[in-house]
Amino acid sequence: MEEKLILIATSNAGKVREMERAFEGLPVRLVPLSRIREILPDAGEIEEPVEDGATFLENARIKARYYMEQTGLAALADDSGLSVEVLGGAPGVYSARYAGVHGDDAANNAKLIADIRARGTENAAAAYHCALVLALTAGEELAAEGVCTGFIRPEARGTEGFGYDPYFYCADGRTMAELTREEKHAISHRGAALNNMKEQLRTLFQVK
Template sequence: MEKIIVAATQNNHKIREIEAITKKFGMTIISRNEAGIPDIEIVEDGETFEENSYKKAYEIMKLCGKITIADDSGLEVDCLGGAPGVYSSRFSGSDGDDEANNRKLISLIKDVPYEERTGRFVSVITMVFPDGDKIVARGEVDGHLLLEPEGSNGFGYDPLFVPAGYNESFGRIDPEIKNRISHRANALTELGKKLRDKEVSL
């Protein structure tokens, strides 16, 4: 039986990654537009990834009445005290400007030795059901930060992030490999486990 899930995000890069990863769980992801949801902006004003992820999923579920999945993710850099965190997409002040965000990050860590430029990508995925139930899953991937972008794959901070155990950035690594080891993949795997544990029928 086909499992139709509405993706709360309007970020096409995220939708493609979620689609690629959720295939193994037998889920079919449709966009907000495909679900007939008007183009509305959901203000991400939470202080945690969990708060933002839930808000996005819940608000879209209320509009469409279908199971909805939302992701909130970002980069935590240790030498910056966990910044940019929930402000990752608007770190430079301009929401979604990857180049400006990367330039600001580089300017803040340029004097930090490579071995101390550690951090992690975090993804929190929330699935909200029409009856109000929810499942929350968190995934992380540790790594180091570069001072120059490497590669053109992915989006956001991918060209600056080298995952632990690899010698290439997420911007250069094979997308199939990224979709197996990324924070989003880990969160979706955790979501799948929780779905099975709850014996949820989609």
Template sequence: MSASVAGVPEGARVILATHNAKKLHELQRILVAAVPGLEAEAVISSAGIDLPDAVEEAVTFQGNALLKAHSAAEATGLLAVADDSGLSVDVLGGCPGIFSARWSGRHGDDEANNDLLLAQLADIPDEYRTARFVCAAALVAPDGTEIVERGVMTGRLLRERHGEGGFGYDPIFLPDGEGRSAAELAPEQKDAISHRGEAFRAIAEHVAQLLG
């Protein structure tokens, strides 16, 4: 990477504290598009350097995002970015929330999570199936500086899966103002309206300042 490109110094790297390949591609795409001069190969995953997952023992999205980002920054000496995100369903009092990835009891089992949530809401009328995706994105520098940004995508839950894209609850989530599920949107369309897109575009501004 050239040191003369938009002020990003040569050799600068950012670590995304995730082992989730689909999430990595999404967050990498957003950061590279938002930070002038930041090239794709400069955005690396904690999985790529064999860092263990941080224990997500906080009780908020922000807390868990900060735990992961601090762990990665301390272990690597790099600028670290992490997110914690999930689905908040109004009729369930905000659940699955921080338990979204393991709602069915098995972490990262998207199919089981979707099956369970659809079953739990089977008798709920459409007007009460409102929900929102929430994302807390954390940026931590090697000197301990920390910044958190938040993003929200509102919508409602469908009664069956639609679309093959995205991941998690995307196939059963209809964003407000859309006629397609989040899983039916092109990546760029989803980035433009998603909770993660909103949070990481805000974080990207701080990444650009710190790298500069």
């Protein structure tokens, strides 16, 4: 079976690695946004879309449709983040830019811990959320979501992962940043969403 070319609509290296690993064995070739000119050498500068959705799923859909329309390729977009109970669900869809600058993990984590402490706690129930949308060139869409619950604590541990992972404590007492890639995939929000998406792709491509 000929491989299906899918653009991964992110430049986040951590997310790209997780997606590539999850879809191993499928007849797909995943191309990260950072390597778009390898397949579209004449592509102009593609500006980022405005992510003004109220939910992770809405933002993932906005990105997937936008990059599919801009490139003419099937596009897989992820929108994910953290919701903390004591913060009323924040940072939510603003997780990547919680401190004001997109992708500044150190600043985002510092603000998160400060905000939680300001609520009088250092052990805050939290959940990671992930939404995936694959926009196909024929106009069809596949969507999948996943959730992982845990706690945010002020002590950072571990060197793996990215984002809020060093502060997100799982049920076994380790942080997301202390897990191996395999362990993280087995329990994480993105792992659950990717497994769901993989099964939908198996059905689409009629792969056993």
